[in-house]
Amino acid sequence: MSKSLVEMTAEIIQSQISSKQMTTEEIKAALNDTFQTLKSLQEAEANGIEAEPEETNPVMDPKKSIQRNKIICLECGQEFKMLSPKHLRSHGLTSREYRKKHGFSARQPLCSKALSEKRSQSGKERGLPENLRKAIEMRTKNRTK
Incomplete structure (x- = not known):
């Protein structure tokens, strides 16, 4: 039945x-x-x-989907701390395609603002910006030789 x-x-x-x-x-x-x-x-x-x-309409305004403690998937409306590649594959998208489809820049992290800030701070504590600057300097020196 x-x-x-x-x-x-x-x-x-x-x-x-x-x-x-x-x-x-x-x-x-x-x-x-x-x-x-x-x-x-x-x-x-x-x-x-x-x-x-x-044509699927986003669940909400893309600008409002990335919030302090969560990011809302514009395809299905679920809330996450980070949009994983696995979740995006369930919608048939890659991170790049998702960003392009919803008008995000290529460098926009697909995670909550709090998580992004936490990662940034953690990287700074480990000296990543300084190490990156040094690596770029070394690369440019090697190119000029």
């Missing part, structure tokens, strides 16, 4: 709610969007028409 669209929609949204906090308005919007998507897929299947892939 197959499930109705309402039952499938409810199951999908229940699993989303169990993995992230959602307001009542977000739940209503997610229910409506999911139901409409399932309905259009069902109609396309019944008519024998292949559904055209829709």
